[in-house]
Amino acid sequence: MDLTDALDGNAIAGLLQEIFDTEMTTAVGVCGACGSAAQLAEGVVYLRAPGTILRCRNCGAVLLVVISQHEQNCVDLHGLAALEPR
Numbered sequence: 001m002d003l004t005d006a007l008d009g010n011a012i013a014g015l016l017q018e019i020f021d022t023e024m025t026t027a028v029g030v031c032g033a034c035g036s037a038a039q040l041a042e043g044v045v046y047l048r049a050p051g052t053i054l055r056c057r058n059c060g061a062v063l064l065v066v067i068s069q070h071e072q073n074c075v076d077l078h079g080l081a082a083l084e085p086r
Ligand SMILES: [Zn+2]
Pocket: 031, 032, 033, 034, 035, 036, 056, 057, 058, 059, 060, 061
């Protein structure tokens, strides 16, 4: 797998499950930059360092960043205006 290629949100289904302890790819996130609402599975995922990044498919803004360090996941959700698990 080429980690420089963008994937979709399904690529981090397991990671999100680990963090939120629930199925999150079907959760609807609202982009803080453009206001578009979409399931996290529809986002654009980059697995490159530093960390794992989920970007808005509409405008490219960073919605979610996960940094895994010392067996802990640090999650930055500042790019999301709202996040609603389904
Ligand atoms: Zn956006």
